[in-house]
Amino acid sequence: MHRRQFLRYLVAATLAMGPSNALAFFGSPKLTESDKALVKGLLIIDAHAHPDRYLIGTKSRDNASSLEAIKELGMAACAFAALGDTVAATRGHTTGTDYQLTKIQLDFWMDDIVKSGKVKLVKAASDIPKSTGHGYVPGAILSVEGGDALSGNPDRVNDFHACGVRMITLVHLGSNELGESMATSQGTGLTPKGCKAVERMQETGVLVDVAHASALTLKHVGQISRRPIVDSHTHPCSVPEESRCGRLRTWQGMETVARTGGVVCTWPMGDSRRSKRETFQDWAREIAEMKKRIGMEHIGLGTDGGGGLPGFIRGYRDVRDLVHLVKAMQDEGFTRAEISAYMGGNFFRVLQKSIG
Ligand SMILES: [Zn+2]
Incomplete structure (x- = not known):
């Protein structure tokens, strides 16, 4: 951040929070004893993030989730999402298939933090620690963002499940063999291979994530789902037209997720263009609105830390x-x-209803 930008930011933050609070938001967050008391006893699980990930051909775009921050906050578990569409995301500047490149990322976490005991691999919901007191070990929910890694083959679901993966985001930056992404929606929705993949995931115990999926893809998933699904990182769109919502989810789409018994997870993305969502208070007010419209039991947290959000809620640095x-x-x-x-x-x- 340049000096002028920094000063502009400081002025904006000061106006919003008062001078003493604003200064507390710069540098690396450090939790005070009263902060720790505030989150003590809360069950905190981040449904989507990329903490300390292995980078293949892409730069780390933010450091908003790390194992260190997860532990200091006392987060019980966090999704560790590997990129399932590395080939497209790097415009082919990588060697290997999406399947191989996804395995490399998952193996990195297994070798680095799972085998050394720094995190506990979440194979079932009961693996998530009940208490997060001194010396606890957070749970890692391995996930794959982008069903491109399946290459349309449902047997790969079993393969990833055997590797410890418990959640797959069907589509990511572009449409794939399974369905359509919001970014490239043409009105075809979930493909027959996508249907098979969803069925296999729900038989095997892999949670279906519809983040990034087009409205029609989500609708089709909702029609065939036998278990709750999740939209792991988004926030509500104020207009009903999908074409004007970008990465945001329409109320109709959120109702589809809720009808499966699922959860729509919201993130710390700052947004003054499509919705007024600039402060922590705006974020909390939005949760109140979601409670009214889709029900408190269908709302959750998914930060996308490490995923390169274009901007954050004012004052947000990491989890x-x-x-x-x-x-x-x-x-x-x-x-x-x-x-x-x-x-x-x-x-x-x-998670309990999806992975056991
Ligand atoms: Zn994403």
Whole structure:
């Protein structure tokens, strides 16, 4: 950040929060004893992030989720999402198939943090630690963002499941053999191979993630799902036309997720263009609106930390700053039980019903 940008940012932050609070938002977040007390006892699970990932041909675009920050916050578990469409994301400047490149990323986490005991591999929801006191080990939910890695072959679902993967985002940056991405929607929705993949995932115990999926792809998934699904990282779009929503989810789309018993997870993305979502208070107010429209039990947290969001809620640096969301939710009138449901309780229920 240049000096002038920094000063502009400081002025904006100061106006929004008052001078003493604003200064606390610069540098690396450090939790105070009262911050720790505020999140103590909450079940926090991040449904989508890329902490400390192995980079193939792409630069790390932010450091908003790391094992260090996860542990300091006391997060019980976090999704560790490998990129399933590396070939397209790097415009072919990589050697190997998406399947191979995804395996490399998953193996990196297995060798680096799972085998050394720094995280506990979440094979079933019961692997998620109940308490996050001193010396606890956070759970890692291995996931694949982009069903491109399946190459349209449902047997690969079993293969990834055997490698510890418990969640697959069907589509990512572009449409693939399974279905259409929001970015490249032409009105074809879920393909026959996509149907087979969804069926196999729900038989095997792999959670279906519809983040990035076009409205029609989501609708088709909703029609065939026998288990709850998740939209792991998004926020509500204020207009009903999908073509004007970019990466955001329409209310109709969120209702489809809710009807499966699933969860729509929201992230710390700052957004003044499509919705007024600039402060922690705006984020909390949005959760209140979602509670009214789709029900408290269908809302969760998915930060996309490490995924390169174009901008953050003012003052958000990494997952440790979720303490400010907890404060904002309290101010908005949410009960402790509701805050815990949003932060991880609802996603835990979906995991239990999907992966066992
Ligand atoms: Zn994503």
